[in-house]
Amino acid sequence: MNLHLPTALLFAGLLMAALTLGLGLLAWRARTAYLWHWLTALSCTCVGLLLFAQRGQWPDWLTVPVANLLLMGNLLFTLTGYGLLFGERLPLRGLLSVVALYALATVWLTWGVDDFPARILSFNLTLAALSLIAAQVLRLQRGSWPLALLILPMGAHILQALLGLARVVLVLLGHDTGLSLPQVTQPHALLIMLTSLVALSLGFGFVTLHAGRLQRELNDQATTDPLTGLSNRRGFERALAREWRRRQRLGTPMAVLMLDIDHFKQINDSQGHAGGDQALIRMGEVLRSEFRPYDLIGRLGGEEFCVVLPGALREEALTAAERLRQSDWTYAQDPQGKALRYSLSIGVALADARDTDAEALLQRADTALYQAKLGGRDQVVLSQPPA
Numbered sequence: 001m002n003l004h005l006p007t008a009l010l011f012a013g014l015l016m017a018a019l020t021l022g023l024g025l026l027a028w029r030a031r032t033a034y035l036w037h038w039l040t041a042l043s044c045t046c047v048g049l050l051l052f053a054q055r056g057q058w059p060d061w062l063t064v065p066v067a068n069l070l071l072m073g074n075l076l077f078t079l080t081g082y083g084l085l086f087g088e089r090l091p092l093r094g095l096l097s098v099v100a101l102y103a104l105a106t107v108w109l110t111w112g113v114d115d116f117p118a119r120i121l122s123f124n125l126t127l128a129a130l131s132l133i134a135a136q137v138l139r140l141q142r143g144s145w146p147l148a149l150l151i152l153p154m155g156a157h158i159l160q161a162l163l164g165l166a167r168v169v170l171v172l173l174g175h176d177t178g179l180s181l182p183q184v185t186q187p188h189a190l191l192i193m194l195t196s197l198v199a200l201s202l203g204f205g206f207v208t209l210h211a212g213r214l215q216r217e218l219n220d221q222a223t224t225d226p227l228t229g230l231s232n233r234r235g236f237e238r239a240l241a242r243e244w245r246r247r248q249r250l251g252t253p254m255a256v257l258m259l260d261i262d263h264f265k266q267i268n269d270s271q272g273h274a275g276g277d278q279a280l281i282r283m284g285e286v287l288r289s290e291f292r293p294y295d296l297i298g299r300l301g302g303e304e305f306c307v308v309l310p311g312a313l314r315e316e317a318l319t320a321a322e323r324l325r326q327s328d329w330t331y332a333q334d335p336q337g338k339a340l341r342y343s344l345s346i347g348v349a350l351a352d353a354r355d356t357d358a359e360a361l362l363q364r365a366d367t368a369l370y371q372a373k374l375g376g377r378d379q380v381v382l383s384q385p386p387a
């Protein structure tokens with residue numbers, strides 16, 4: 001069965017138009033910069049495909065060089081969209097230079113020497129190079145993004161590169177391409193068609209990445225305390241459960257500091273709720289600056305905070321707790337310019353083989369905190385090992 005390329009391309013172009021419209025609605029609702037970039041990318045491909053489908057009927061400069069440049073534009077905007085989504089700085093000048101070089105080569109190969117096979121070569125080589133760069137940008141996100149979300153766009157870029165290279169090989173082997181669209185030979189027609197389908201699947205890849213981003217945002221909101229920016233109880237407990245399993249596997253030590261601001265109610269009463277919030281924000285700032293990135297810090301509720309120190313032994317835990325107690329807890333100034341500060345009570349517990357679970361360890365730290373309050377506040381108390 002022969003592939004009728006003009007009809008197939010027209011069909012792919014129309015499908016792409018529908019996909020572009022869908023992404024347009026999404027971008028309009030979400031108002032997210034990377035979606036606008038991807039929308040521009042899909043629009044470029046859509047117009048490029050529809051122009052290419054008119055090859056042989058419309059002027060050659062419009063249906064090939066301009067259409068091809070639009071397809072390059074697709075990759076460029078795809079890449080800038082990835083940069084925005086992942087917060088990566090891409091070598092934009094380098095990428096623009098590659099596309100500019102390709103544009104110059106196309107002008108020369110079209111109006112200068114009129115070398116059709118060279119035009120196909122330059123297009124497919126540039127397409128393959130940019131596609132591989134895009135795949136690499138996605139590959140580098142594997143540490144922070146689930147592979148399941150990256151695989152579709154990554155696979156599409158790799159396929160795009162391979163299809164481009166396959167056409168290069170065909171041309172180098174002297175395989176005729178056919179000048180006008182209905183005359184394009186079957187192997188070339190097949191590769192062109194597959195490239196269009198891959199471009200379509202890339203559109204679905206964008207939607208997957210956007211869904212992943214929304215999922216991450218929701219997850220962050222559900223596990224972060226908006227006032228201090230620390231993990232909330234849910235986020236903290238999830239992280240602690242992971243750390244506890246790791247501790248059980250490796251048999252490493254672990255310490256927990258349970259912290260509570262002294263007489264917090266009085267701060268609220270004298271300084272108002274906003275003053276109390278300021279005190280909590282100060283707590284978040286100090287905790288973030290005092291501990292290592294792999295220590296777990298959470299606001300468990302109200303003015304109660306918890307820090308888990310994986311790998312910490314008795315001395316290290318007590319030193320950290322004492323240093324914390326003596327930190328500058330100034331959270332505001334009164335109208336006379338006098339610093340307003342609070343003190344902290346801290347309960348410390350060290351993980352023990354007899355602790356049945358992480359909850360038991362937290363419970364012991366909490367009991368030690370209660371003893372610190374009973375003992376007069378502004379002090380550190382070490383919990384007794386479990387009976």
Ligand SMILES: Nc1nc2c(ncn2[C@@H]2O[C@H](COP(=O)(O)OP(=O)(O)OP(=O)(O)O)[C@@H](O)[C@H]2O)c(=O)[nH]1
Pocket residue numbers: 227260261262263264265266268272273274275276277280301302303373377
């Ligand atoms: N400003 C502010 N206050 C809060 C927040 N969450 C809880 N609180 C208040 O925190 C206070 C907790 O007070 P208590 O549990 O009685 O403890 P305390 O006054 O710190 O006394 P001790 O812990 O015994 O030293 C209550 O008045 C709560 O309303 C919050 O997000 N912002």
